[in-house]
Amino acid sequence: MVQECCKFVDELSDENLKLTLINTLRTVSEGKIYVENERARLTKILADMKEANGKLDEATKLMIELQVETYNTMDRREKVNFILEQIRLCLDNKDYIRAQIISKKVSIRYFEDEATHDLKLHFYQLMIKLDQHEGSYLDMCKHYYAIYETPRVKANESDKFMALKSVVLFICLAEYGNEQSDFMNRIALDKNLREKPMDMYHKLLDLFMTSEIISWSALELNFGSALRSSVKSDPAPDVFVGEDGEKAWKCLKERVVEHNIRVMTKYYTRVKLERISVLLDLSPEEVENCISRLVFKKMIYARIDGLTNIVSFKEPRDAAKVLDDWSVSINGLMSLLSHTSHLIDKEIMVHKHAAMTGKSVPKTSTVLNA
Numbered sequence: 001m002v003q004e005c006c007k008f009v010d011e012l013s014d015e016n017l018k019l020t021l022i023n024t025l026r027t028v029s030e031g032k033i034y035v036e037n038e039r040a041r042l043t044k045i046l047a048d049m050k051e052a053n054g055k056l057d058e059a060t061k062l063m064i065e066l067q068v069e070t071y072n073t074m075d076r077r078e079k080v081n082f083i084l085e086q087i088r089l090c091l092d093n094k095d096y097i098r099a100q101i102i103s104k105k106v107s108i109r110y111f112e113d114e115a116t117h118d119l120k121l122h123f124y125q126l127m128i129k130l131d132q133h134e135g136s137y138l139d140m141c142k143h144y145y146a147i148y149e150t151p152r153v154k155a156n157e158s159d160k161f162m163a164l165k166s167v168v169l170f171i172c173l174a175e176y177g178n179e180q181s182d183f184m185n186r187i188a189l190d191k192n193l194r195e196k197p198m199d200m201y202h203k204l205l206d207l208f209m210t211s212e213i214i215s216w217s218a219l220e221l222n223f224g225s226a227l228r229s230s231v232k233s234d235p236a237p238d239v240f241v242g243e244d245g246e247k248a249w250k251c252l253k254e255r256v257v258e259h260n261i262r263v264m265t266k267y268y269t270r271v272k273l274e275r276i277s278v279l280l281d282l283s284p285e286e287v288e289n290c291i292s293r294l295v296f297k298k299m300i301y302a303r304i305d306g307l308t309n310i311v312s313f314k315e316p317r318d319a320a321k322v323l324d325d326w327s328v329s330i331n332g333l334m335s336l337l338s339h340t341s342h343l344i345d346k347e348i349m350v351h352k353h354a355a356m357t358g359k360s361v362p363k364t365s366t367v368l369n370a
Contacts, residue, residue, distance in 0.1 A: 015049070022046050037074050040066050040082065047089070060089040064098065069105050080106060080119050087126050096133050103127060117150050132244060137251070138180055141170035145187075158235075161197045164190070166237040168201040169227070172208055173239075173251050176258060176299060184209060200226055213260045213279060216253055257282065257290050258299070265300050265313040273309040284309070 022042050029039040043062050050059035068074060068082040083105050090099035103126070111120035124143045131139040147153055148163035171187055174180045187193070188209060193202045204223060207214050228240045228249070240249050260280055264271065277284045291311065294300045301315040 019046070019049065036071050040068055040071065040074070044082065044085070047085075051089070056089070056093055060093045060095065063089050064102070076110065077116065077119070080110065080116075080123075084119065084122055084126065087123075087130075091126060091129055096130060099126075099130055103130065114151065117152055120150060121147060121153070135247075137170045138174035138177075138183070141167055141174055141183065144170060160192065161195070162235065162237060164192055164198060165201050166239065168193075168198075168205050169237060169239045172204060173248060173255060175297075176255075176262070208255075208259055211263050211266060213263055214256050216256050216281060219256065254290075258294060261291060261294060262300060265302070269314040270310055270312050273304065273311055276311065 022045060026039055026042050026046070029035040029042075032039075043066055047059040047062045050056075050062065063082075063086045066082060066086070068079045071079065083102060086102050087099050090096070090102060103123075106123060110116060111123070124147050128140050128143045131137075131143065144163050144166040148160065148167055153159045153163055167187060171180065171184050174183075184205070188205055192198060193205070200223060204219075207219070227236055228245070229236075239245060240252075257280055261276075264276065264279070273284050273287060277287050280287060282290075288304065291300075291302050291304065295302050301313065303312045304310075305312070
């Protein structure tokens with residue numbers, strides 16, 4: 001009976017009558033497993049009506065009450081559609097924690113089928129919106145990379161390059177770590193980076209992958225205008241546009257400074273704070289704050305002498321570690337001496353044998369060959 005009555009919902013033009021019928025059917029079908037699919041669809045229609053009337057809170061509450069992942073008779077594609085709608089409403093309602101929880105209900109493996117790629121793109125767009133609020137640039141990079149790897153995106157030149165540009169920008173914005181470094185190296189191997197539309201982004205990626213100091217003023221001069229303003233002939237992702245774009249641009253400057261300090265740790269053991277300030281084009285206070293932040297995150301080792309303003313990047317070695325290294329070195333030395341002694345004894349025996357038999361000794365010495 002409920003299934004038959006559901007057919008009349010779409011036919012009703014009177015909104016009040018339609019609302020009454022939906023509420024009645026939802027009340028009747030509540031708690032009944034055999035009509036749970038119909039109740040979920042009715043709830044979706046009711047939520048759409050609430051949202052259209054500006055009642056976003058009520059629409060969100062209606063949708064998140066549905067536990068469609070437990071509905072055994074519902075088609076999987078329809079389930080995913082319901083879950084994506086729940087995530088969208090939570091994001092629109094700025095309920096980011098609940099959106100994060102609901103997103104875990106979607107299995108990434110489901111999107112391996114090409115028929116589900118429209119849902120895949122929708123899902124990752126929602127995840128990008130969620131992680132943008134959280135400031136998780138590495139996760140955003142992964143989402144854009146998943147979009148980039150989708151066949152229907154790669155088939156479209158503009159969409160392909162736009163996704164890849166976003167991947168490059170967000171991997172540069174991501175905080176340095178083993179995962180970020182590994183992912184950056186994987187991206188650098190992509191052949192599409194050598195294409196003409198990706199020239200600027202390839203150069204930007206190379207700057208972060210090279211162990212050389214990056215000049216922020218030069219980077220801002222060469223890349224700033226192109227990244228912060230879109231040109232029709234070569235559009236850029238809106239990563240550095242708007243209020244969030246300003247935060248991202250400041251974050252990019254921080255990543256440049258962090259990269260430069262990591263480079264210095266490879267070439268310096270001790271250096272004056274003033275010298276670092278000159279190289280980074282920052283005030284000593286800003287340099288000190290940045291070094292402190294990197295030390296706190298255990299990205300580098302550094303100690304600042306407040307009296308002399310000397311920064312030491314050389315990590316003191318543990319006594320046990322020094323002793324172990326010394327032991328290994330001594331063992332190597334003794335092994336080399338033993339081998340040399342053996343070769344000398346062998347050479348003496350060769351000469352004695354030659355003297356007894358009256359034969360000449362070969363010009364090429366065994367010790368020299370060793």
